[in-house]
Amino acid sequence: MRLGEFELSVVSDGTFALDGGSMFGIIPKVLWEKTNPADDRNRIRLGLNCMLIRTPSDTIVVDTGLGSFYDEKFASIYKVDKSTTDLLRSLRGAGVEADEVTKVILTHLHFDHCGGSCSRDEGGSSKLTFPRATYHVDREELAYARQPDPRSRASYLCELWEPLEEHGRLVPTSGEEEVADGVSLMATPGHTRNHRSVLIRSGGETACFLADLVPTPSHLRTHYVMAYDVLPVVAMETKERVLRQAREEGWLLIFEHSPDVCAGYLNDEGSLEPVDIAAGDGNGGRAR
Numbered sequence: 001m002r003l004g005e006f007e008l009s010v011v012s013d014g015t016f017a018l019d020g021g022s023m024f025g026i027i028p029k030v031l032w033e034k035t036n037p038a039d040d041r042n043r044i045r046l047g048l049n050c051m052l053i054r055t056p057s058d059t060i061v062v063d064t065g066l067g068s069f070y071d072e073k074f075a076s077i078y079k080v081d082k083s084t085t086d087l088l089r090s091l092r093g094a095g096v097e098a099d100e101v102t103k104v105i106l107t108h109l110h111f112d113h114c115g116g117s118c119s120r121d122e123g124g125s126s127k128l129t130f131p132r133a134t135y136h137v138d139r140e141e142l143a144y145a146r147q148p149d150p151r152s153r154a155s156y157l158c159e160l161w162e163p164l165e166e167h168g169r170l171v172p173t174s175g176e177e178e179v180a181d182g183v184s185l186m187a188t189p190g191h192t193r194n195h196r197s198v199l200i201r202s203g204g205e206t207a208c209f210l211a212d213l214v215p216t217p218s219h220l221r222t223h224y225v226m227a228y229d230v231l232p233v234v235a236m237e238t239k240e241r242v243l244r245q246a247r248e249e250g251w252l253l254i255f256e257h258s259p260d261v262c263a264g265y266l267n268d269e270g271s272l273e274p275v276d277i278a279a280g281d282g283n284g285g286r287a288r
Helices: 020-024 072-077 087-093 139-146 162-166 232-249
Strands: 006-019 043-054 059-062 103-105 118-120 126-128 134-138 170-173 178-180 183-187 196-202 205-209 252-254 263-266 272-274
Touching: 006 020, 006 087, 006 196, 006 252, 020 043, 043 087, 103 178, 126 162, 134 139, 139 170, 205 232, 232 263
Parallel strands: 059 103, 103 134, 134 170, 205 252
Antiparallel strands: 006 043, 043 059, 118 126, 178 183, 183 196, 196 205, 252 263, 263 272
């Protein structure tokens, strides 16, 4: 999809599943299961939607999904499914090879957002997924990931981002920094204290990669916040502010964890009007 001079695509790292109650916090199951049916273990299917931004000077990936760090037990618990696509296949479907990516933005350092940043070769040495890219993450988020509190510890796996430092490719950011011309970070605290969404502006148009501020269209209601959010009241306040601005200014919104509707615009009533900006899966397929 064209946005001014930029080309935007959602690129998928497959799907996984999380507990539906955790994804919707205090919202009763009888409400959230209408749009998010749960399996026999109360898990709901979620997307691993990353963002590809092509500008005249950069090829940028936002978040890297789960990658391949996990074992069979993890894959079973989280119902990981990469049978039809993964991040690199999806990028190839969009006409981009890994060594063409110049920058990677990590909205935060939970394993389902940075897991595909690097991998291990057969000898156990770390290998960057995007060897020519610099990887950008908020400085305070990085500091917190080094010493998370007990509630959040399971979400931060240092082996997923420490190799970026070892290779000298990790770039700490501060505040609402511009990472590339027209591509900037937006402070959206709530899910984590230093969570960032990504604003893309070109030709008078704006898109916003929401990350875990609004993980799916089912979370557009202000009080539909996750039990995973470390600051739920702050998350609600941030969401209300961002979505009001998005509606008033006509932003394109991109949802990181929706398994079907990945993007859309809010109409005057606050309802979502979907837009298909998904890249191919490398086999000619497309997902809405």
